[in-house]
Amino acid sequence: LRIILHRRRLLVFLLLLVAGFSPLTGCGLGESLDDAVNADLPKYRRKSNYNPQDVSDFYGKFYRKVSRRAHFEEGTTEITAIDKLPKDPFGNVNWTASVVQGLIRPRGSLDPTVEDDLPMDLNIFIEAKTPLMANVVFPHVIHTYWLSCNNCHPKIFIPEAGANPISMKEIFKGKWCGRCHNKVAFPFWPRANCVRCHIVLKGQSLHEEHFK
Ligand code: HEC
Ligand code: HEC
Ligand code: HEC
Numbered sequence: 001l002r003i004i005l006h007r008r009r010l011l012v013f014l015l016l017l018v019a020g021f022s023p024l025t026g027c028g029l030g031e032s033l034d035d036a037v038n039a040d041l042p043k044y045r046r047k048s049n050y051n052p053q054d055v056s057d058f059y060g061k062f063y064r065k066v067s068r069r070a071h072f073e074e075g076t077t078e079i080t081a082i083d084k085l086p087k088d089p090f091g092n093v094n095w096t097a098s099v100v101q102g103l104i105r106p107r108g109s110l111d112p113t114v115e116d117d118l119p120m121d122l123n124i125f126i127e128a129k130t131p132l133m134a135n136v137v138f139p140h141v142i143h144t145y146w147l148s149c150n151n152c153h154p155k156i157f158i159p160e161a162g163a164n165p166i167s168m169k170e171i172f173k174g175k176w177c178g179r180c181h182n183k184v185a186f187p188f189w190p191r192a193n194c195v196r197c198h199i200v201l202k203g204q205s206l207h208e209e210h211f212k
Contacts, residue, residue: 050206055123055207056122056123057123058206059124059137059139059200060121062137062199063123063137063139064100066195066196066199067096067100067139067142070086070088070097070101071086071087071089073087085098085103085104086098086101086103088186088192089190089193090190095186096142096186100142106146117144117148119140119145120140120141120144121140122140123139123140123141124137125161125207126138126166127205127207128168128198129167129211130211131212133198133211134195134198134199134200134201135198135200135202135209136199136200137197137199137200156176157176164176171188177197
């Protein structure tokens with residue numbers, strides 16, 4: 001077991017090395033919006049001198065893996081269109097997977113003349129402040145696909161990584177992420193839904209972690 005653990009550490013280390021030195025690649029989705037946002041990005045709280053875009057891309061990999069996780073289950077609803085969409089473990093439609101898999105492409109507005117803003121591809125690391133619980137990645141890309149910046153900023157979240165005293169207790173009570181999740185966005189339970197937000201295992205982030 002020790003050897004396996006060591007090997008995993010080595011692998012993670014190599015991964016960090018690669019992530020740390022890989023050249024700036026740009027991000028495709030929402031690049032122009034990103035430029036605007038990056039102009040006044042606050043200091044990124046990170047372990048060393050990683051480029052913020054590399055850090056975001058690193059978490060993007062975790063997010064993409066999770067957002068494809070869904071199962072197809074037909075015969076659960078009488079609405080044919082919904083019946084064909086991917087489901088979460090609860091049998092509810094997984095809207096993220098539906099978009100990521102290209103099955104739906106909702107319009108920006110009922111008014112066909114309104115131009116929709118591009119989603120912004122920025123992943124924010126949020127440490128789960130307790131031992132063992134996997135850390136959270138907040139993906140801007142899926143949120144800004146559906147929502148505008150001012151749905152969240154500055155009323156729900158100050159737009160600065162680490163600036164909001166978020167806690168799970170308050171989320172469960174309907175604050176922070178709980179303003180939408182468990183209401184109009186996917187619910188907290190069952191456990192398989194916890195890991196749609198808690199996706200980076202302790203020790204696998206590019207950030208300094210205070211809880212192991
Ligand atoms: C669904 C809610 C939501 C929406 C919509 C949203 N954000 Fe955010 N944003 C967050 C959260 C959560 C954080 C992280 C806050 C924290 O770590 O305490 C954040 C952080 C940020 C940061 C800080 C980044 C850093 O590294 O410090 C910026 C800049 C930002 N958002 C810009 C935007 C812009 C521009 C848009 C619209 C294109 C947008 N946000 C839409 C929730 C949202
Ligand atoms: C303003 C509403 C709103 C807020 C606030 C919000 N979300 Fe979301 N979130 C959504 C919507 C809508 C979706 C699309 C998927 C759905 O409908 O379930 C989504 C999807 C996601 C996904 C995509 C993964 C998947 O499997 O679907 C993650 C991860 C996520 N949210 C995390 C968070 C976290 C973490 C916070 C708090 C820091 C947060 N969200 C706050 C509305 C919100
Ligand atoms: C919508 C996204 C989201 C979902 C779903 C979610 N969490 Fe969290 N969770 C967070 C965020 C953001 C934090 C970061 C708060 C902190 O610890 O600073 C967090 C923190 C935590 C913490 C750390 C301690 C604390 O109170 O902040 C625990 C434990 C936790 N979550 C458990 C769970 C469990 C169990 C589930 C499933 C029932 C779950 N979470 C589902 C977003 C989510």
